[in-house]
Amino acid sequence: MTKKHTATAALRRGLLAATFVAGACAAFAGAASAQNLRVGLAEDPDVLDPHQARTFVGRIVFTALCDKLVDVTPDLKFVPRLATSWEWGADGKSLTFKLRDGVKFHDGEPFNAEAVKYNIERAKTLPESRRKSEITSVASIEVVDPLTVKLVLSQPDVTVLAQLSDRSGMMLSPKAAAAAGAAAGNKPVCSGPYQFVERVQNDRIVLQRFPDHWNKAAYAFERVTYLPIPDSTVRLANLRSGDIDIIERLEATDVKTAKADANLKTASAVGLGYQGMNINLANGERAKNPLGQDKRVRQALELSIDRDAINQVVFEGQFAPGNQPFPPANPYNAKEIPIPARDVNKAKALLKEAGVTTPVAVEVTMANNPRSQATMQVIQSMAQEAGFAIKLKATEFATMLNEGTKGDFQANQYGWSGRPDPDGNIHAFVTCKGGLNDWKYCNPEVDKLLDEARTLADPARRKANYTAVQQILSKDLPTIYLYHESWIWGMKKKIDGFVAHPDGMIRLDNVKG
Amino acid sequence: MLNFIARRILIAIPTIVLVSIFVFVLQKLLPGDPILVLAGEERDPVVIEALREKYRLNDPLPLQYFAWAFQALQGNLGISLRTNLPVLDLIGEKLPVTLQLAAMAMTFALAIGIPAGIMAAVKKGTWWDYAATGLALWGLSIPNFFLGIMLIFLVSVQLNWLPASGYVSPAESLSQNLRTLVMPAFVLGNALAASIMRHTRSAMLGVLKQDYVRTARAKGLLERVVIMRHALRNALVPVVTVATLLFGELLAGAVLTEQIFTIPGFGKLIVDAVFNRDYAVVQGVVLCTAIGYIGLNLLADVLYVVLNPRLRTR
Numbered sequence: 001m002t003k004k005h006t007a008t009a010a011l012r013r014g015l016l017a018a019t020f021v022a023g024a025c026a027a028f029a030g031a032a033s034a035q036n037l038r039v040g041l042a043e044d045p046d047v048l049d050p051h052q053a054r055t056f057v058g059r060i061v062f063t064a065l066c067d068k069l070v071d072v073t074p075d076l077k078f079v080p081r082l083a084t085s086w087e088w089g090a091d092g093k094s095l096t097f098k099l100r101d102g103v104k105f106h107d108g109e110p111f112n113a114e115a116v117k118y119n120i121e122r123a124k125t126l127p128e129s130r131r132k133s134e135i136t137s138v139a140s141i142e143v144v145d146p147l148t149v150k151l152v153l154s155q156p157d158v159t160v161l162a163q164l165s166d167r168s169g170m171m172l173s174p175k176a177a178a179a180a181g182a183a184a185g186n187k188p189v190c191s192g193p194y195q196f197v198e199r200v201q202n203d204r205i206v207l208q209r210f211p212d213h214w215n216k217a218a219y220a221f222e223r224v225t226y227l228p229i230p231d232s233t234v235r236l237a238n239l240r241s242g243d244i245d246i247i248e249r250l251e252a253t254d255v256k257t258a259k260a261d262a263n264l265k266t267a268s269a270v271g272l273g274y275q276g277m278n279i280n281l282a283n284g285e286r287a288k289n290p291l292g293q294d295k296r297v298r299q300a301l302e303l304s305i306d307r308d309a310i311n312q313v314v315f316e317g318q319f320a321p322g323n324q325p326f327p328p329a330n331p332y333n334a335k336e337i338p339i340p341a342r343d344v345n346k347a348k349a350l351l352k353e354a355g356v357t358t359p360v361a362v363e364v365t366m367a368n369n370p371r372s373q374a375t376m377q378v379i380q381s382m383a384q385e386a387g388f389a390i391k392l393k394a395t396e397f398a399t400m401l402n403e404g405t406k407g408d409f410q411a412n413q414y415g416w417s418g419r420p421d422p423d424g425n426i427h428a429f430v431t432c433k434g435g436l437n438d439w440k441y442c443n444p445e446v447d448k449l450l451d452e453a454r455t456l457a458d459p460a461r462r463k464a465n466y467t468a469v470q471q472i473l474s475k476d477l478p479t480i481y482l483y484h485e486s487w488i489w490g491m492k493k494k495i496d497g498f499v500a501h502p503d504g505m506i507r508l509d510n511v512k513g
Numbered sequence: 514m515l516n517f518i519a520r521r522i523l524i525a526i527p528t529i530v531l532v533s534i535f536v537f538v539l540q541k542l543l544p545g546d547p548i549l550v551l552a553g554e555e556r557d558p559v560v561i562e563a564l565r566e567k568y569r570l571n572d573p574l575p576l577q578y579f580a581w582a583f584q585a586l587q588g589n590l591g592i593s594l595r596t597n598l599p600v601l602d603l604i605g606e607k608l609p610v611t612l613q614l615a616a617m618a619m620t621f622a623l624a625i626g627i628p629a630g631i632m633a634a635v636k637k638g639t640w641w642d643y644a645a646t647g648l649a650l651w652g653l654s655i656p657n658f659f660l661g662i663m664l665i666f667l668v669s670v671q672l673n674w675l676p677a678s679g680y681v682s683p684a685e686s687l688s689q690n691l692r693t694l695v696m697p698a699f700v701l702g703n704a705l706a707a708s709i710m711r712h713t714r715s716a717m718l719g720v721l722k723q724d725y726v727r728t729a730r731a732k733g734l735l736e737r738v739v740i741m742r743h744a745l746r747n748a749l750v751p752v753v754t755v756a757t758l759l760f761g762e763l764l765a766g767a768v769l770t771e772q773i774f775t776i777p778g779f780g781k782l783i784v785d786a787v788f789n790r791d792y793a794v795v796q797g798v799v800l801c802t803a804i805g806y807i808g809l810n811l812l813a814d815v816l817y818v819v820l821n822p823r824l825r826t827r
Contacts, residue, residue, distance in 0.1 A: 044785065046595050046596060047595070047596050047597050052597075054551070054552070127563045127564075127567065128563075128564070128567070129560065130552060130560065132559065132560055133560075182597065183597055185596075185597060186597065186598065200606065200777055201596060201598065201603060201606070201607075201777065201782075202607075202775075202777035202781045202782065202785065203679070203680055203775075203777035204679075227679060227775070228775070229678055229679075229775045230772070230775070231772070231773060231775070233662060234662070234665060234677060234678050234773060234774070234775060237662075237665045237666060237669055237670050237677040237678070238669075238676075238677040238678055238679070240669075240670045240677075241665075241669040241670050241673055241676070241677045242673065243669070243676045243677055243678075243679065396788070397788075398546070398547075398549065398550045398788070398789075398790055399543075401546075401549050401550070402546045402549055405546075405549065435558075
């Protein structure tokens with residue numbers, strides 16, 4: 001028997017050894033240097049060509065990689081970036097930029113009026129460009145002198161400036177872009193504070209400080225590494241374990257955990273976009289039901305909802321309830337139209353007045369993510385009290401968009417990431433021919449007011465138009481706006497100088513740590 | 514032997530063609546328009562039409578398939594709709610990552626599963642047996658994603674031993690590479706270890722009852738020699754076959770594990786591609802996986818023959 005014991009003892013040792021491999025490997029310790037800022041993103045960006053890109057996280061990378069003509073401040077004012085000043089023509093049909101002198105692209109090529117002309121023309125003509133509808137009103141670009149460029153517009157359009165504060169206004173080196181063609185995003189050459197080093201898809205994007213940047217003193221980090229980590233729990237775990245310095249889109253429900261950690265801090269800003277419930281009014285057969293045909297039924301549905309309760313229950317009070325496409329702090333938010341309080345009796349009375357049989361059956365399509373599902377479940381139970389029987393249909397996002405375009409929905413819940421200019425949050429969604437108006441809302445009065453607002457340079461007059469539109473929309477209710485998401489960042493305590501912007505970007509100027 | 518392998522490869526060809534057709538047709542049945550996903554918030558009809566033309570999505574389905582298959586035969590699997598990168602490059606970049614992960618997971622599985630299986634068989638009905646069997650049940654029952662998140666919290670957040678997620682290539686730093694992969698490999702290998710332990714245990718129990726084992730003992734051989742040289746060698750034949758086939762399963766398990774630990778491998782590539790309706794990538798990856806599975810099956814058959822000389826005479 002002793003021999004048998006020897007054999008099992010050997011096996012036992014093997015077993016123990018295997019168990020401790022994990023522990024042994026932990027001995028390789030090592031932390032990355034503070035010169036490298038590691039940023040945790042919620043998704044992997046798509047192609048890194050500003051004219052082709054479409055993802056939100058892509059814009060975060062561009063903030064460091066590609067400078068644009070103008071930037072936008074947290075209170076939504078436009079400020080110089082590559083352009084130092086700009087002036088509208090007297091008829092509103094031209095916009096002239098004075099450009100910053102001495103700016104270089106990452107390949108050493110000079111930035112000038114020719115480069116601006118090349119880039120805007122590329123955004124307008126590249127077959128793969130996703131920027132075309134943003135700058136349709138730009139008819140031609142004239143080089144006045146090497147540092148002056150004039151955009152000639154086909155009609156007055158004040159929204160152009162806002163478009164140029166984002167990807168439409170980002171500048172690629174004309175030489176590199178012309179050589180690479182549609183593949184320019186594989187090795188982007190821009191003029192931003194950081195230049196492209198490498199990208200491993202789904203893993204990381206590495207940028208290196210650009211030594212010839214016009215404002216290089218403002219950028220402290222030698223390197224920036226963006227790491228896509230889709231799972232929010234894992235993203236936070238990386239931040240807590242010290243593997244990452246800053247993460248975007250910390251879940252509202254995780255804010256408490258992050259705040260409780262002595263090494264971390266958080267920052268947040270209410271975003272530019274909104275989340276809402278869109279109702280099919282005239283897109284095919286599925287619009288033919290009481291909810292789609294009678295605005296009193298839609299008003300009843302709105303009155304059954306307690307938006308503040310949704311914010312408290314689902315988002316721990318971190319977001320901002322809303323009943324308009326513009327968030328509460330946005331200058332175009334109409335204070336005259338407050339969020340209606342929940343009123344079940346009034347909702348019931350409206351349903352009675354509409355003469356519909358209760359419960360009113362409604363199917364709402366939503367994205368199959370926890371956030372949409374939780375929101376809609378709360379609404380489902382609230383609306384039930386007022387006489388609605390809401391059936392929820394969780395669908396994968398791409399499918400939901402497709403069904404929306406085809407009119408295969410009664411109502412759907414999704415949102416819009418938001419634009420700094422008010423036009424970007426409303427025009428395409430509610431004008432008769434709007435490209436994103438899947439519910440086919442059509443009201444000539446709204447079209448007239450919104451088209452006119454595009455031409456008004458005076459903010460007060462513009463606001464009057466938007467307010468008038470909202471007075472109409474808050475009664476017609478093609479979309480029941482629900483809330484405005486907040487961008488929440490989690491970061492190490494030592495990160496200093498980070499400014500929370502409502503556009504959700506991570507701007508690195510004057511950030512240290 | 515060569516004849517046998519050649520015959521198996523010939524049979525594999527129609528299988529691969531069928532798989533490629535299935536994948537092609539099935540993903541076209543997926544709801545959701547890749548171009549709408551690709552266009553994002555830009556919904557200009559002109560842009561959408563241009564994109565559709567570029568990716569030949571207006572052609573009839575058989576034409577699309579033949580165009581793809583013709584290119585694939587020449588080693589061109591197309592370009593990713595999402596990132597504009599060649600699919601073959603993406604596969605070349607991601608496959609080694611997943612293979613390394615799978616190999617490490619298999620190492621864990623074998624290092625835990627075989628000794629535990631032997632212990633359980635040799636000490637049948639004792640505390641050792643119950644512990645090993647209980648552990649196997651636990652390993653089979655605990656979901657990957659749960660074990661993964663729990664380990665991240667324990668090992669990374671609380672103990673700060675290993676990075677919580679991510680990947681470093683071995684060329685860059687071998688130690689960092691092992692540090693990033695050890696946890697996911699353990700998670701992935703965990704369920705497999707259980708399966709291998711159970712196979713080893715039952716195979717060993719069968720062998721230990723054989724006459725030749727009794728003879729070996731009667732000869733007065735050391736118990737260690739009886740178990741390791743006489744019993745284990747025979748018991749390993751079915752285990753090796755199972756392990757080779759389980760390697761294919763590892764690739765499937767990697768989909769979830771890579772998602773949790775954010776490892777830029779094959780699994781993450783295909784999940785992202787499906788969600789973005791990146792047809793070219795899905796097709797390329799599935800084709801590669803099918804070839805891999807068939808290859809592994811072939812390998813299992815060959816190994817079986819190598820390990821069991823009695824089969825060679827056929």
